[in-house]
Amino acid sequence: MLDVHIPSFSYQDQPILEGISFQVAKGEHLALMGESGSGKSTLLKIIYGLLHVENGAVFWGDKEALGPNFNLVPGESYMKYLSQDFDLMPFITVEENIGQHLSVFERETHQKRIQELLELIELEAYAKTKVKNLSGGQQQRVALARVLAQEPEVLLLDEPFGHIDNFKRNSLRRNLFPYLKEKEITVLTASHDPNDVLPFAENTIVLEKGRIVANKKTKKLYKNPPNYYTASLFGEVNSLPIKLLKSYAEIDKSVLVYPHEFQVSGTSGLKVWVKNSFFKGSHFLNEAEVNEQTVLYFNSSKKLKKGDTVFLNVSLETINERLQIEQGTDN
Numbered sequence: 001m002l003d004v005h006i007p008s009f010s011y012q013d014q015p016i017l018e019g020i021s022f023q024v025a026k027g028e029h030l031a032l033m034g035e036s037g038s039g040k041s042t043l044l045k046i047i048y049g050l051l052h053v054e055n056g057a058v059f060w061g062d063k064e065a066l067g068p069n070f071n072l073v074p075g076e077s078y079m080k081y082l083s084q085d086f087d088l089m090p091f092i093t094v095e096e097n098i099g100q101h102l103s104v105f106e107r108e109t110h111q112k113r114i115q116e117l118l119e120l121i122e123l124e125a126y127a128k129t130k131v132k133n134l135s136g137g138q139q140q141r142v143a144l145a146r147v148l149a150q151e152p153e154v155l156l157l158d159e160p161f162g163h164i165d166n167f168k169r170n171s172l173r174r175n176l177f178p179y180l181k182e183k184e185i186t187v188l189t190a191s192h193d194p195n196d197v198l199p200f201a202e203n204t205i206v207l208e209k210g211r212i213v214a215n216k217k218t219k220k221l222y223k224n225p226p227n228y229y230t231a232s233l234f235g236e237v238n239s240l241p242i243k244l245l246k247s248y249a250e251i252d253k254s255v256l257v258y259p260h261e262f263q264v265s266g267t268s269g270l271k272v273w274v275k276n277s278f279f280k281g282s283h284f285l286n287e288a289e290v291n292e293q294t295v296l297y298f299n300s301s302k303k304l305k306k307g308d309t310v311f312l313n314v315s316l317e318t319i320n321e322r323l324q325i326e327q328g329t330d331n
């Protein structure tokens with residue numbers, strides 16, 4: 001188990017992290033989500049041992065991960081960290097870059113392992129290419145192979161697909177995460193992208209301004225987000241007074257509703273006026289006005305015209321589910 005306890009961390013006098021405490025089970029995949037600047041990279045750097053914390057500790061089982069004040073070369077042998085800057089050697093080839101991270105005691109198996117990793121990152125055709133001649137996305141894939149070369153027990157990934165185009169990103173995710181699961185590697189992935197998180201991370205921690213605002217099973221977090229900030233990390237979301245959705249309701253509270261959770265009706269429900277309709281491939285995302293103060297977003301299968309009037313409905317089941325979180329009964 002990885003045990004992280006960081007009461008506080010500051011860069012110079014600037015407080016960055018506060019009251020961080022969580023655990024990750026062996027083989028678990030945990031996502032770290034949060035807006036840009038919320039402290040995700042800083043947290044990964046502390047866990048890996050690149051930054052010194054005055055009063056805090058990171059343990060992997062009974063081994064304490066020591067920071068730069070203790071280790072001459074920062075980092076722990078059982079842990080690998082894929083940073084946002086790739087840390088590659090530009091003038092040697094892809095396979096040489098990967099090979100440099102393999103054990104000198106296992107030279108006879110090097111070629112087989114390099115081949116396996118090249119397949120995983122889908123760069124077999126570039127084995128003999130110098131890294132300086134690769135695109136940013138290809139370099140990020142080589143960096144990934146390097147951190148996997150000697151299978152770590154704990155892998156810290158900082159925006160692992162940030163430079164990779166959507167087409168490759170999807171197949172890479174589908175290769176990588178099941179591979180890590182099969183090898184029982186414990187993974188922490190910092191990401192803005194819900195597609196890195198929803199299908200692959202069992203648990204998710206949400207950071208806001210350096211504090212943990214949620215630590216939950218990923219599916220529960222998505223279904224019952226504790227606040228607007230968390231829900232908005234997964235995409236567009238609306239916060240609407242229940243009374244607006246169900247006129248008979250006596251509760252004076254708002255609920256979070258994702259755009260796909262509205263049913264569009266031509267006759268009854270919450271009346272809205274369409275302002276814009278954006279094509280999203282599988283559907284349209286519509287921006288609509290409820291009244292002068294309230295704008296909301298809902299999905300429709302057909303394009304709607306500016307000025308169209310439609311009626312929206314949200315199931316009672318969804319509203320009740322969202323209310324459970326406030327009553328603390330969602331566990």
Ligand SMILES: Nc1ncnc2c1ncn2[C@@H]1O[C@H](COP(=O)(O)OP(=O)(O)OP(=O)(O)O)[C@@H](O)[C@H]1O
Pocket residue numbers: 011012014016034035036037038039040041042043
């Ligand atoms: N070396 C540094 N010195 C001073 N401040 C820093 C340093 N590195 C990061 N910061 C600040 O710390 C805060 C957290 O940064 P961090 O990179 O951890 O956020 P993040 O959530 O990973 O952001 P992103 O998603 O954009 O990578 C930011 O306000 C950033 O400006």
